[in-house]
Amino acid sequence: MPGVTFDRAATFYDATRGYAPGVAERIHEAVRAYVGATSETRFLEIGVGTGRIALPFIQADDDYTGVDLSNAMLDVLRAKIRQSPGAASNRYALYQADVMALPFPAATFDVVLAVHIMHLVDDRQQTIREARRVLKPGGVFISAADGPEDHEDEEIPARQVRMRWLEILEEMQVSTSTARSGWITDEIVVGDLQQLGAQTEVVHLAPYHRTPVSARQMANLIEARMFSSDWETSEADHAEATRRLEQWLAATFDDPTELYDMRGDFIAVAGRWG
Ligand SMILES: C[S@@+](CC[C@H](N)C(=O)[O-])C[C@H]1O[C@@H](n2cnc3c(N)ncnc32)[C@H](O)[C@@H]1O
Structure with missing residues (x-):
């Protein structure tokens, strides 16, 4: 391909x-x-x-x-x-x-x-x-x-969720297509x-x-494998990474459904x- x-x-x-x-x-x-x-x-x-x-x-x-x-x-x-x-x-x-x-x-x-x-x-x-x-x-x-380099604000919750997800995959030593090519x-x-x-x-x-997006919505998109960087990850790795992301999400945001502009x-x- x-x-x-x-x-x-x-x-x-x-x-x-x-x-x-x-x-x-x-x-x-x-x-x-x-x-x-x-x-x-x-x-x-x-x-x-x-x-x-x-x-x-x-x-x-x-x-x-x-x-x-x-x-x-x-x-x-x-x-x-x-x-x-x-x-x-x-x-x-x-x-x-x-x-x-x-x-x-x-x-x-x-x-x-x-x-x-x-x-x-x-x-x-x-x-x-x-x-x-x-x-x-x-x-x-x-x-x-x-x-990512287009965005002014690194602290937007949806962006934090995406960055945390990539960190989790790195911690688990899961190689994504984005990680491979950079x-x-x-x-x-x-x-x-x-x-x-x-x-x-x-x-x-x-x-x-x-379109404004919340931390919860971004986690949903990631967990449903809507980004091409997650398409090759095994089911087991994806499930474990999802579990870790959910734990982090619950510990990090008072209201993960709050919407933010990117x-x-x-x-x-x-x-x-x-
Ligand atoms: C992330 S989308 C971007 C679509 C559009 N440019 C936009 O900004 O919304 C990338 C698109 O490139 C296509 N694509 C990837 N590699 C390609 C290739 N070698 N030749 C033609 N299309 C390709 C994918 O099928 C996909 O539709």
Whole structure:
């Protein structure tokens, strides 16, 4: 498998990474402004998933192509497009394909977007090489990790739960896919791009907040294996880690159901080739 397919996550993905209302629209506007988009600008999103980023582009009739390994994720996006008011656009296209071997000729797109996918692909450099190949001269590659480094507040209970879970797995010497590959920070992507001869820039595109979440809800998501880093853990290890997390949760929070906003900045790493 050339990456981590999200087939099993299609029905719950939006519950784990959903933005609060209006945030995706703000990101859409910020990306368009950053690249100086016109109605002719051709966008490609690699690892488009359920369209968390793509939907406002498609609804605004931008020229938007999405690629994903998982047809189940694409089906969720197709359903959202069908339900969108007035979304009769024929300026979008969705393909089931590997981002490391894109089914497009060279110099097809003006912008390639990669959001929360660089930690999942088998070969980041090959992914970037493919993005570069399909970019027109002067085009821009934009990667956004949309991960922990975007958040301002390390003490949000949901984040503490996630960090405690990773610590428990480490204490139990359970190796997760995230532990094996490590989280791919913006700095690492900048390094990859520079190695491949790109000029890079890191830009804070838009403030965002996620759907408010409590410590209890985050524990539920983790325990139901809704994060890809837990998909390979054995049943026995997962059960023991869950028991330890529950013990910690009860000892740590007076009210684990209290809801907190997760705020941060949508940070983009941009790469351009001369
Ligand atoms: C975490 S989701 C991100 C989806 C979307 N970009 C977002 O920000 O909501 C990652 C997506 O990348 C897809 N993926 C992982 N490896 C891939 C590969 N090699 N080729 C195509 N898609 C891949 C997964 O199936 C999944 O839908």
